Amino acid sequence: MENRGFIYTLDAIFALTILIIMTASLTHFLTLKHYLPSEYRNENYNAEDIMDLMASHDTGNGTILERISHELNFHQNREEAITEANKIASGFLNSKFPNIKYNLTVYDGIESVTIASNAEMSKADNINSATKNYNNYTFQLYIW
Numbered sequence: 001m002e003n004r005g006f007i008y009t010l011d012a013i014f015a016l017t018i019l020i021i022m023t024a025s026l027t028h029f030l031t032l033k034h035y036l037p038s039e040y041r042n043e044n045y046n047a048e049d050i051m052d053l054m055a056s057h058d059t060g061n062g063t064i065l066e067r068i069s070h071e072l073n074f075h076q077n078r079e080e081a082i083t084e085a086n087k088i089a090s091g092f093l094n095s096k097f098p099n100i101k102y103n104l105t106v107y108d109g110i111e112s113v114t115i116a117s118n119a120e121m122s123k124a125d126n127i128n129s130a131t132k133n134y135n136n137y138t139f140q141l142y143i144w
Contacts (some may be wrong), residue, residue: 045097047130047143054092054141055132064092068115069135072106082115089116100143107138119144 054064061067068085075081089104093116101119105112121127124144132139 045100045143047128047141050093050097050100050102050143051130051132051139051141053096054089054139055134057092064088065132065134065139068106068139069137072108072137073135078113082113085115090118094118097143102144103142105140105142107140108136112140 057064059067062070067088071084071088072081075084085106093100093102093104101124103117103119103121104115106115107113121142121144127142127144129140129142132141
């Protein structure tokens with residue numbers, strides 16, 4: 001009988017603790033920014049994923065990297081080869097990934113040449129890159 005007041009006090013403290021936790025949780029939930037379900041999709045692409053897609057996406061005439069390397073081998077004039085490779089790469093990247101900034105370069109063992117780019121890399125904060133070797137060419141993709 002002597003502990004009856006202690007048990008009532010302990011019970012009240014537990015009830016107040018639960019009430020404070022519930023109030024804090026509700027306040028936190030109500031102050032969070034809520035997103036529509038379509039906004040939950042993460043559209044942060046990894047350069048490695050895009051490069052793998054370029055190496056495996058068959059367009060009917062071969063993959064994107066196959067077509068680019070074919071154009072670079074086929075044309076004797078370097079300017080024509082880069083122009084045709086630019087059409088292929090830009091067409092693919094702009095249609096599949098319209099919200100990313102990119103710079104695609106190719107290294108043929110002698111020099112590195114930018115094939116396609118849609119923004120200045122010097123103004124980028126965080127650059128993600130991937131490298132893929134195909135048909136004696138090294139392709140380097142930078143995205144931000």
